Amino acid sequence: MAAEKKVILVTGGSGLVGKGLQHVVEQDKRADETWVFLSSKEADLTKQDETQAIFEKHRPTHVIHLAAKVGGLYKNLNSNLDFFRDNMAINDNVLNTSYKTGVRKVISCLSTCIFPDKTTFPVDETMIHNGAPHQSNYGYAYAKRMLDVQSRAYHAQHGRNFTSVVPTNVYGPHDNFNLEDGHVLPGLMHKVYMAKKEGSPLTVWGTGKPLRQFIFSRDLAKLIIWVMREYEEADPIILSVGEEDEVTVKDAALAVAEAMNFKGEVIFDTTKSDGQTKKTASIVKLRRYLPNFKFTPMKEGT
């Protein structure tokens, strides 16, 4: 490994995954690494001039690009255009400014929710563009897919080491627990919190049948740091627990209830949308690189 100093800029550094990275980096300090965690307060990355200014200020050699306009199922459903345009702007500004300022490596963050809706399972890294994404969040999904397209294009046209990672559903401290636009697990945790307080039942949106692979944010952070230090491909890599650890939303709800000692009733509001039934992702590629990586058990993580 090079002994040169690295300055690693993390966009979206105050979010769920960013905070996970902050935690792991504290436990594993390296002399050749300076970490800078950006939040949206410091720069609006949809603006090219603000992005340029922040790069000039910090002069990164590496970028972990987590910043995005995100939301749960319901927010996406009605605003696909905005999710597409804002994320395209952020991504183009970050990648292009990285290119212009000589950044060596950019790791962008995709998601398994961007895979084709009609597909065989498990999905793997080669299947990202093989069909239209789910109708509920096609704006966000296409913008993320274009991150992969651009990363490979920067690599092909300019020889830059730009690549991407594909996590499944992430959870952990510092998540967005908002019931309207948070994701499923933090949403459930917030609901159990309120149900306990109010002595009311836990109402889970949807049928509870959809299946998900949940990865603890600190495990994801360790893997992203490994990608930053060691992974050299331009093609993306899925970062997740294995297929055998897939759980239903119902089982996730029950696990949260148990973790929070909730004794009340659990009901399912089937008038609400389920989103995608399945998103099962293969970690064969990850296991080729890291056969011995141990994930935090879900019970402990929640």
Added chain:
Amino acid sequence: MAAEKKVILVTGGSGLVGKGLQHVVEQDKRADETWVFLSSKEADLTKQDETQAIFEKHRPTHVIHLAAKVGGLYKNLNSNLDFFRDNMAINDNVLNTSYKTGVRKVISCLSTCIFPDKTTFPVDETMIHNGAPHQSNYGYAYAKRMLDVQSRAYHAQHGRNFTSVVPTNVYGPHDNFNLEDGHVLPGLMHKVYMAKKEGSPLTVWGTGKPLRQFIFSRDLAKLIIWVMREYEEADPIILSVGEEDEVTVKDAALAVAEAMNFKGEVIFDTTKSDGQTKKTASIVKLRRYLPNFKFTPMKEAMKYTCDWLEANYDTCRK
């Protein structure tokens, strides 16, 4: 149809398809239509402020969005990033400015070269996103695909009548006849012109085996005008001659040679890339709407274009 006045802004108005539109519109003037043909000299559409300014100047009610960074096979191969970024910028500026200024309808122009590389044939409008495009021009292809995604998103989120058309290989007067970055048919015409002048053989790049559907720019223009006046879907529509009119690059080369009275030898440089083998597109959707539309016979349209090239060689784009 509404009796309200239409101001139709055509971006890329000085290009191959734009000139086709200009010609057809001249022959079919309507009292309720004002046509404005933009060229890149008047505005750099990769810049948001210049796009805004041109919309404020002309106040269009309708937009036919043809402007793009385009090139033939060889130029795309080495610059996929630039083709992606420039076209994304142009497209976002045009669609977003159209939305902000209350434009009722935007018709964007896609291409059959953006379809999935691994696919069954013929391709149709529902198949655009069903797999990665050909490696040779994925930058351009993805940017065009995102035009369809955005058109449908403007429709879903804001109720705007934004849609797209999908032509196959277009040819006609006012094309780009440059040998490096023009397309196959104008490239062949230019080569025959030079081969005749120099008394040398005609060298066709590639094996000559790839198949293409060629649509004359003036036929395409008539169809785009019909889309602007009558087509109400947000989903795209393929505009092309039928599958039965697909020809090989070799047969196209021989047709050009005949149209230009070239008697020399025709050889194939198989060290050059062929690009995609086939791109056969279905016009079942078009025929549902326009069962009786007649295309200009290829022999006639080619002769017209070749004659135009010979008469305008010095000033044409090359």
